Amino acid sequence: MAYTETSRRARGFTWVLLALLAPIGADTAHAEWLYREAAIMGTRCAVELWSDDRNRSEQAIASVFADMRRIDLLMSTWKPDTQLAAVNRLAADKPVVVSQELFDLIRVALEYSKETAGAFDITYASVGYLYDFRQHIHPDAAARLAALPGINYHHVVLDAANRTVRFTRKGTKIDLGGIAKGHAVDRGIEILRRAGYDRAMVNSGGDTRIIGDRFGKPWIVGVRDPNNEAVSFLRLPLTDAAISTSGDYERYFDEGGQRFHHIIDPKTGDSARSLRSATVIGPTALRTDALSTSVFVLGPERGLELIERLQDVDAVLVTPAGKVLYSSGLAPPVVPAASVPSKPD
Ligand code: ADP
């Protein structure tokens, strides 16, 4: 009883204090940059925005993260009960009905396959599923070559009228890991836009999109050194743009002097090894995500050729020898290739 009395008295005191402080808080109408992180889609995701109402902004950020969790559930191939897992299990036997969102993403993925001469190919998973980068498992040459004919985006047949996916070949599997994060980032930006935010950044792993500026200044996005997570070799000033980096350091293991990592060359079923990282800047995160994976597979010459051919994108590549290559829209180099800490200002 005595305890309750004391705490009630203490609470009364707190209310008085809050009442005294409240008008001051209201006067300053707290506007601020708000930054939040969450672990979703197997990576670190982040949102930053200019907020003039902390509660409303926290809610908006929570809906971005909730939508990322929803997309993860729709697309994950690791979880057995996702729509995508059902497609992989059944589509070689019969057409499988999927949600409009998944259907549209698969359709866009197939368009990127055409645009990149098959470097971007969601059927990479026909061989890709034989790798486990956490467990340091890769297929031997015989297993890789046996599964290789499953890779070919022409094996995926879409029927828009019935919203179905069908595979023309047994053994074909698909995985949307090359665009799912970009899609999630674009969705996040759309959610924030609809809520009225016009200065914001949404990031998921290597994929980032920005709307607006930082009051007359651009946002600064660091491109990390493939050899050192803590170091950016380049800092890019961006407004209203998306940027994605694909690297051989995200999910990998080294064995026998070779790196096995998560970006697979559809021609060989083996990890692509002619670049260390590929960064693409463009209008949407879906586009930069798909193209960064594509350029990584294509390598320096054909990768830059693709970027130069497309009007709305630029790229920065790091070769295995550590050379940095820029597409013509970025050359001469924006900033000398000095080592700059990757922390945002
Ligand atoms: P991250 O997932 O680390 O952001 P990327 O955007 O480069 O990196 O995407 C790599 C992912 O894309 C892989 O984890 C895999 O799910 C998928 N992928 C791998 N190779 C290909 C390919 N040739 N075409 C399309 N998707 C691919």
Ligand code: MG
């Ligand atoms: Mg990508």
